[in-house]
Amino acid sequence: MTLNSLLIAGCIALSLTACQDTITHKQNVELVKASNTAIESLANMLQIQYEQVDNRPSEYCDKTIENGNCFEAKLHIKASGAVNVDGWKIYFSQITPIQQALSDEFTITHVNGDLHVIELKEAFKGFKAGETKTITFYANFWSLSHSDAIPNYILVNHNEYAKVITSTKPTVDPETGLELLPHVVPYSDYERQFKRTENDETQWLTAERLFERNTKYDFSPYLKDENKQVAQHIIPTPTQATFSQTQQLDISQGLRFNLNGVSEKGVTAAIERLKLLGITTSASGIAVNLNLSPTKDGSQGSYRLAINANEINISATDDSGVFYALQSLASLYQVNNTTLPIGQVNDAPHYEFRGVLVDVARNFRDKAFILKLLDQMAAYKLNKLHLHLADDEGWRLEIPSLEELTDVASKRCFDLSEQQCLMPQLGAGIDTSSQVNGFYSVDDYQEILKFASARHIQVIPSLDMPGHSRAAIKAMQARYNKYIKQGDKQKAEQFLLYDPLDTTVYSSVQHYNDNTINVCLDSSYEFIREVIEQVKIIHNEAQHPLTRYHIGADETAGAWVSSPACTEFIKQNNLPFTKAEQLGSYFIERVSNMLADMNIEIAAWSDGLSHTNPNNMPDIVQGNSWDLLMWNGHQRAHQFTNRNWQVVVSSPDVLYFDFPYEADPQEHGYYWASRHINTEKVFQFMPDNLPAHAEFWLDREDKPYTADDTIIKNDAGEVEFAPLAKGKQFIGIQGQLWSENTRTNNMAEYKLFPRLLSLAQRAWHKAQWALPYDHNGFVYSRNTQRFTPSLKQQRDQQWLTFAASLGLKEFNKLERANVHFRIANAGAKIENGMLYANVAYPGLLIEYMQAGGQWQTYNAPVKVTQDVWVRSKLPISGRVSRTLKVTQP
Numbered sequence: 001m002t003l004n005s006l007l008i009a010g011c012i013a014l015s016l017t018a019c020q021d022t023i024t025h026k027q028n029v030e031l032v033k034a035s036n037t038a039i040e041s042l043a044n045m046l047q048i049q050y051e052q053v054d055n056r057p058s059e060y061c062d063k064t065i066e067n068g069n070c071f072e073a074k075l076h077i078k079a080s081g082a083v084n085v086d087g088w089k090i091y092f093s094q095i096t097p098i099q100q101a102l103s104d105e106f107t108i109t110h111v112n113g114d115l116h117v118i119e120l121k122e123a124f125k126g127f128k129a130g131e132t133k134t135i136t137f138y139a140n141f142w143s144l145s146h147s148d149a150i151p152n153y154i155l156v157n158h159n160e161y162a163k164v165i166t167s168t169k170p171t172v173d174p175e176t177g178l179e180l181l182p183h184v185v186p187y188s189d190y191e192r193q194f195k196r197t198e199n200d201e202t203q204w205l206t207a208e209r210l211f212e213r214n215t216k217y218d219f220s221p222y223l224k225d226e227n228k229q230v231a232q233h234i235i236p237t238p239t240q241a242t243f244s245q246t247q248q249l250d251i252s253q254g255l256r257f258n259l260n261g262v263s264e265k266g267v268t269a270a271i272e273r274l275k276l277l278g279i280t281t282s283a284s285g286i287a288v289n290l291n292l293s294p295t296k297d298g299s300q301g302s303y304r305l306a307i308n309a310n311e312i313n314i315s316a317t318d319d320s321g322v323f324y325a326l327q328s329l330a331s332l333y334q335v336n337n338t339t340l341p342i343g344q345v346n347d348a349p350h351y352e353f354r355g356v357l358v359d360v361a362r363n364f365r366d367k368a369f370i371l372k373l374l375d376q377m378a379a380y381k382l383n384k385l386h387l388h389l390a391d392d393e394g395w396r397l398e399i400p401s402l403e404e405l406t407d408v409a410s411k412r413c414f415d416l417s418e419q420q421c422l423m424p425q426l427g428a429g430i431d432t433s434s435q436v437n438g439f440y441s442v443d444d445y446q447e448i449l450k451f452a453s454a455r456h457i458q459v460i461p462s463l464d465m466p467g468h469s470r471a472a473i474k475a476m477q478a479r480y481n482k483y484i485k486q487g488d489k490q491k492a493e494q495f496l497l498y499d500p501l502d503t504t505v506y507s508s509v510q511h512y513n514d515n516t517i518n519v520c521l522d523s524s525y526e527f528i529r530e531v532i533e534q535v536k537i538i539h540n541e542a543q544h545p546l547t548r549y550h551i552g553a554d555e556t557a558g559a560w561v562s563s564p565a566c567t568e569f570i571k572q573n574n575l576p577f578t579k580a581e582q583l584g585s586y587f588i589e590r591v592s593n594m595l596a597d598m599n600i601e602i603a604a605w606s607d608g609l610s611h612t613n614p615n616n617m618p619d620i621v622q623g624n625s626w627d628l629l630m631w632n633g634h635q636r637a638h639q640f641t642n643r644n645w646q647v648v649v650s651s652p653d654v655l656y657f658d659f660p661y662e663a664d665p666q667e668h669g670y671y672w673a674s675r676h677i678n679t680e681k682v683f684q685f686m687p688d689n690l691p692a693h694a695e696f697w698l699d700r701e702d703k704p705y706t707a708d709d710t711i712i713k714n715d716a717g718e719v720e721f722a723p724l725a726k727g728k729q730f731i732g733i734q735g736q737l738w739s740e741n742t743r744t745n746n747m748a749e750y751k752l753f754p755r756l757l758s759l760a761q762r763a764w765h766k767a768q769w770a771l772p773y774d775h776n777g778f779v780y781s782r783n784t785q786r787f788t789p790s791l792k793q794q795r796d797q798q799w800l801t802f803a804a805s806l807g808l809k810e811f812n813k814l815e816r817a818n819v820h821f822r823i824a825n826a827g828a829k830i831e832n833g834m835l836y837a838n839v840a841y842p843g844l845l846i847e848y849m850q851a852g853g854q855w856q857t858y859n860a861p862v863k864v865t866q867d868v869w870v871r872s873k874l875p876i877s878g879r880v881s882r883t884l885k886v887t888q889p
Helices: 003-014 025-045 190-194 207-214 264-277 319-332 367-379 442-453 470-485 489-493 522-541 564-572 580-597 634-642 679-684 690-695 745-752 755-764 789-816
Strands: 046-054 070-079 089-093 098-102 106-112 115-120 132-140 154-156 162-164 240-250 255-258 286-292 303-307 311-316 339-347 353-359 384-391 458-465 548-552 601-605 621-625 646-649 719-721 732-737 827-831 834-838 845-850 868-873 884-886
Touching: 025 046, 025 154, 025 162, 046 190, 098 106, 106 132, 207 827, 207 834, 207 884, 255 264, 264 319, 264 367, 264 789, 286 319, 303 319, 311 319, 319 339, 319 367, 353 367, 353 646, 353 755, 367 384, 367 442, 367 745, 367 755, 384 470, 384 732, 442 458, 442 522, 458 522, 470 489, 522 580, 548 580, 548 621, 564 580, 580 601, 621 634, 634 646, 634 690, 634 719, 679 755, 679 789, 732 745, 732 755, 745 755, 755 789, 827 868, 827 884, 834 845, 834 868
Parallel strands: 255 286, 286 311, 353 384, 353 732, 384 458, 458 548, 548 601, 601 621, 621 646, 646 732
Antiparallel strands: 046 070, 070 132, 089 115, 089 154, 098 132, 106 115, 154 162, 240 339, 303 311, 303 339, 827 834, 845 868, 868 884
16 A cells, blocks of 8 residues: 555544644545545455354353353454455454454454444554455354355444445356355365264265265156046145046147136136146137035035036135135146146145245345235145335335334434444345345335235234334434424324343343343334334225234343333333343233234244233134244243144244255254254144154254153143143144344255145145154153054155156246245265266256366266266256265265
8 A cells, every 4th residue: 555545544543633733624535535445455465254164162262151151263364465454354254253363463242132343452563465354253152054154244443434345246157057155265174073962973974975875766657648647636735636547638739728717816816826837728628627626524615626628617615715716726737748647636725824924124135025925825725924124224115104113213324323224234235226125115015915805815913023024123223313403202102112221131042132122111112103004904995804914922031121211110110020131021911912913814933922921812813833943942832832822834944045055064044943854854843743853853963863742730730731622723734934143035946845745745735654743642752652653654655656756847937937946955975987977856867077077967876086076957047056076986
């Protein structure tokens, strides 16, 4: 850098105020401009690498946190040219707080949430050209995946001029379409980098291990011309279906729909999907007669489908049943084919609630993404979209009367005051127009609602409270400041969500110290009422009534303890408690009844609901049970169901789709409940019998666990948990896509699909192989073996048919809809100089490449002489899976 730049930067480092006596205004402007230019240059010059080193606890770990578990990582900072300027710092996101950093020249401090800052010590000596400086740090818990290393480090000067360091920006793999993190050093050491603890038995799913696992799949019968199983297979599986083995209906002339009084609005979306897949409509086409009439089952969504020699007849209890029958027709259809199997289908859903949660709060997903998702949910008969619209990192729905919610809290940039935007948590960067930022206008949201209605899907909005509410709190703080400046104190305090005098020190699960609405302020409840009334109006105008609302109510982290407002609130109100810690349950009860008075049913997460008094809650309560099965999570689900609450099973062990598909550090996602949830595991789920999974699933370290479903009493001899009472059942299941590290639409679709199809299978269809629930109670483990070899054989055989249908039928349909689903990796091994490869779904191509060579199609074992890489490939689009290396033995 030039001497002038150094003088300028030095002056700014000291503060511009100190230079005012000698610098004119014009010079001051030039100083600022030059300093900002220096930051831009430095952002391009610094090369940062993140290296996870060791998950094993060491002497540097805080012994008071999770048994002293912490991991060691290194930040390598290299400068391509000489750097002599100081007065800068780097903000970056790190999932868990850093306990301490070891460096002679840098410090690392936790700011809030996942945000940390690297600052220069007085001993900082600058960089020589090409020099690398390393900061070793120790952070809470473990780091087990490349995606833990959050991108977009932000370089800042004393003017708060910010620039993302180029070397830390994510990129997109042009072949897979997946996000890449070039600043992450790849893992190589199983013992130090991949294991959670010394006793962790999770195996890295290498190409060789994947090959061995894939050998259990024999798809050869499904590839024979005479095999009818795939052609006659419907996803999700119907209650009853019988097809001819010899007759087919020719639909080459298209279809002709006779509505017979069925609402055209209720079936148009299904007919449009048939067109997308290649089935035309024509006046001379095969007649499809739609009728409303009672079905044998009679439940909502039930239907009868008859494909005859010269026509197709559909009868259903309601419009949704007709719609689902048409989707079953689409499921039978094979892209580029002109026939349908002749047969009869009688069908009805197993669960009333068949849901998907999409978190658009942490990282935004645009309207087009949601509309595409709704189309695919409808295709597989899912009927509830739980739209998570607000959290600590963002507010995503326009509320016309509270413009600050979207003006401030829908975007992240660099603003320490957080009066213009939120700080860039989760590696959001500083570009307010990036795809991780944004919100749905009223028009956008109403378009989503109308689109959902046309597909018989209910949208259940969620604006999390009282925890997970930092975005709202900061927005209302900005509103407060605006009106205080205008001298309108009453309006400023109208919707204030925090007590300015509260000195409580707390840390949420996501490490925020200011993310919980103060439940002792009248203004907090005024805010909630205003928001809900506005959302209700928006829904009504879209003719999609707001009948159920999810308040979240989870993970409230010890706030309000030192709030004067809460001390006074408890004194002034006749409450059945005296401790501020108990105010969380009061809040849930009060808001639940507020909603009930507005004819809105309450939904919330199980941990928050568990603290409430059932006698103070409304008659209808939806509880999302997200307690871990490996830690007796079934007990809470049974407890809530036994008190007549509507339980939606949302078990993280199997239904959190932000978790990795496989145990591989390159597989994207969080993993706190499971290291691997692939599509087959979701298919294996028996949601009617939660504890029984202990017989064949493992815990988060791939070790056996025990599930106790007997009567559990507390110290006072009172029954705390008991088996599910006879006649009681869950209302449904829900798959969750949380978005903390999901920054692109492609990554979101990759995580959802094809797992969403297995979710639909389990939500709609009760498997015959599923182990019946024992209402007498039982303690399940690997040793009990109630899930017999015969049931396992039935399950695994049905998975083969399901997987064959995915590979040979459904993947083509997802491609037609431009869905970026996950392509399964190819497995491979080298034995006696020969490469053997396989893949978990038929219909996918396999390719291999030797070092320095080109990709070649794998058809049979082939001789190789050096290390090899393998991947699978879609035959139509050519999109490929991630690449796995196969090592010469």
